[in-house]
Amino acid sequence: xxxxxxxxxxxxxxxxxxxxxxxxxxxxxxxxxxxxxxxxxxxxxxxxxxxxxxxxxxxxxxxxxxxxxxxxxxxxxxxxxxxxxxxxxxxxxxxxxxxxxxxxxxxxxxxxxxxxxxxxxxxxxxxxxxxxxxxxxxxxxxxxxxxxxxxxxxxxxxxxxxxxxxxxxxxxxxxxxxxxxxxxxxxxxxxxxxxxxxxxxxxxxxxxxxxxxxxxxxxxxxxxxxxxxxxxxxxxxxxxxxxxxxxxxxxxxxxxxxxxxxxxxxxxxxxxxxxxxxxxx
Amino acid sequence: xxxxxxxxxxxxxxxxxxxxxxxxxxxxxxxxxxxxxxxxxxxxxxxxxxxxxxxxxxxxxxxxxxxxxxxxxxxxxxxxxxxxxxxxxxxxxxxxxxxxxxxxxxxxxxxxxxxxxxxxxxxxxxxxxxxxxxxxxxxxxxxxxxxxxxxxxxxxxxxxxxxxxxxxxxxxxxxxxxxxxxxxxxxxxxxxxxxxxxxxxxxxxxxxxxxxxxxxxxxxxxxxxxxxxxxxxxxxxxxxxxxxxxxxxxxxxxxxxxxxxxxxxxxxxxxxxxxxxxxxxxxxxxxxxxx
Numbered sequence: 001x002x003x004x005x006x007x008x009x010x011x012x013x014x015x016x017x018x019x020x021x022x023x024x025x026x027x028x029x030x031x032x033x034x035x036x037x038x039x040x041x042x043x044x045x046x047x048x049x050x051x052x053x054x055x056x057x058x059x060x061x062x063x064x065x066x067x068x069x070x071x072x073x074x075x076x077x078x079x080x081x082x083x084x085x086x087x088x089x090x091x092x093x094x095x096x097x098x099x100x101x102x103x104x105x106x107x108x109x110x111x112x113x114x115x116x117x118x119x120x121x122x123x124x125x126x127x128x129x130x131x132x133x134x135x136x137x138x139x140x141x142x143x144x145x146x147x148x149x150x151x152x153x154x155x156x157x158x159x160x161x162x163x164x165x166x167x168x169x170x171x172x173x174x175x176x177x178x179x180x181x182x183x184x185x186x187x188x189x190x191x192x193x194x195x196x197x198x199x200x201x202x203x204x205x206x207x208x209x210x211x212x213x214x215x216x217x218x219x220x221x222x223x224x225x226x227x228x229x230x231x232x233x234x235x236x237x238x239x240x241x242x243x244x245x246x247x248x249x250x251x252x253x254x255x256x257x258x259x260x261x262x263x264x265x266x267x268x269x270x271x272x273x274x275x276x277x278x279x280x281x
Numbered sequence: 282x283x284x285x286x287x288x289x290x291x292x293x294x295x296x297x298x299x300x301x302x303x304x305x306x307x308x309x310x311x312x313x314x315x316x317x318x319x320x321x322x323x324x325x326x327x328x329x330x331x332x333x334x335x336x337x338x339x340x341x342x343x344x345x346x347x348x349x350x351x352x353x354x355x356x357x358x359x360x361x362x363x364x365x366x367x368x369x370x371x372x373x374x375x376x377x378x379x380x381x382x383x384x385x386x387x388x389x390x391x392x393x394x395x396x397x398x399x400x401x402x403x404x405x406x407x408x409x410x411x412x413x414x415x416x417x418x419x420x421x422x423x424x425x426x427x428x429x430x431x432x433x434x435x436x437x438x439x440x441x442x443x444x445x446x447x448x449x450x451x452x453x454x455x456x457x458x459x460x461x462x463x464x465x466x467x468x469x470x471x472x473x474x475x476x477x478x479x480x481x482x483x484x485x486x487x488x489x490x491x492x493x494x495x496x497x498x499x500x501x502x503x504x505x506x507x508x509x510x511x512x513x514x515x516x517x518x519x520x521x522x523x524x525x526x527x528x529x530x531x532x533x534x535x536x537x538x539x540x541x542x543x544x545x546x547x548x549x550x551x552x553x554x555x556x557x558x559x560x561x562x563x564x565x566x567x568x569x570x571x572x
Contacts (some may be wrong), residue, residue, distance in 0.1 A: 032570070094569060107414065113411050133327055134408060136325060136414070
């Protein structure tokens with residue numbers, strides 16, 4: 001991790017090659033959970049003196065290698081707790097990897113959770129400023145885009161009301177409008193498009209296509225496998241913090257569905273046991 | 282228009298014409314180089330300005346007389362101290378009001394900034410666990426908000442200077458540099474201490490006690506002379522004292538601070554800033570786990 005940020009990717013120099021925008025090299029992420037909670041200095045000191053500081057290490061990611069190229073649409077699937085969101089957090093730079101190296105190129109726009117970076121007491125319009133500032137835009141850049149953002153969100157006069165009165169769909173519209181207003185190099189979406197209505201989903205997919213046509217790469221985490229098939233061409237399946245499978249989206253999702261289905265069947269037979277009806281094969 | 286599985290060939294064809302944008306460099310996450318860190322802060326300067334404004338607004342919304350409180354509070358404090366020290370403890374400092382007020386302004390800025398920057402990471406936990414915003418903007422903006430308060434509080438100080446007939450000397454022009462040194466020192470100390478507040482929730486109480494101790498080890502409201510000779514070393518070796526005197530000399534004595542104080546103040550504030558920045562940097566990858 002301490003090695004200098006020297007550029008050495010051989011592929012990049014050849015003009016025909018696709019440009020890498022995200023590269024993960026043997027990335028591992030460990031959540032160190034204290035078994036006792038040392039939320040106070042006193043506790044910590046006592047345990048430290050007793051040499052009883054024990055931690056539970058939870059490896060959310062173990063040795064992930066990944067490259068995303070310019071304009072690529074990559075879906076990340078896996079069960080709850082498999083490490084999908086951790087992976088997105090590491091890529092977007094919210095968490096730093098415990099081991100390994102994360103490199104990104106250009107501007108990232110992550111939407112890791114609905115309504116993040118919003119202040120619920122402020123109006124929609126004020127929140128556009130706050131949120132875009134948090135994404136690293138300058139006041140001037142925001143002035144230039146504010147009308148477009150408001151128009152795309154279709155919130156109309158609601159932008160002048162505090163967002164605590166917004167529905168989750170309205171929050172999603174506003175957040176998506178802000179994050180995509182500046183043609184990010186990498187757009188990171190964690191399960192955030194599920195709450196919009198049909199009209200906005202259609203519209204946001206349209207915008208994702210436009211963005212992609214100009215070279216934005218899109219990383220998507222979703223449990224909606226139909227949406228995953230539609231909105232990406234490559235897919236990685238994360239299990240236990242590792243990439244279990246990687247390839248064309250339909251192939252990977254098929255395998256994932258098959259695995260989930262057989263697991264379900266298994267658990268059903270186990271649960272059913274001898275007392276249940278023998279109908280389950 | 283639908284891009285369902287059926288039209289995959291069309292998507293594949295579209296792939297060929299993805300433009301290669303004039304590319305920024307592929308950069309490693311986290312600003313490990315000092316220069317990179319500074320550039321990162323500069324990129325977020327509008328956010329810092331926003332956070333400073335929000336901090337001030339919140340601070341003044343709570344009190345009914347708003348901004349006036351910043352000016353009034355140190356004045357009342359000065360009155361109390363003047364009363365106590367001119368009638369009970371009786372040490373002789375010419376124009377004690379100015380001496381004490383300059384000390385109070387400095388100390389308020391320092392101690393309040395330390396405490397608020399220690400709270401700043403926890404207060405913004407929701408943001409820094411979900412957005413890749415450089416964590417340093419939070420302690421930085423609280424210290425800058427404290428600086429704005431200090432500048433506002435200089436107004437009543439100058440009123441007192443004029444009212445008490447204290448001579449206004451050209452050395453006052455040195456004040457901006459003195460404030461810069463004080464801000465550097467305070468920001469460094471804030472960087473050093475704010476990650477600790479994330480890991481240990483009760484450390485702020487401890488720091489508050491230590492700040493009280495530090496205040497008595499710094500001649501904020503008493504003159505050096507009242508300290509018994511054999512204890513003066515404790516105050517002499519306190520770098521905060523030099524930072525304070527560099528700030529107070531132009532106001533109270535109307536002189537540019539002596540090189541001895543100036544050298545210690547500059548060296549101490551740079552050292553604290555570097556140590557604070559390194560400590561903050563080293564712990565910042567863990568901050569998001571603990572807030």
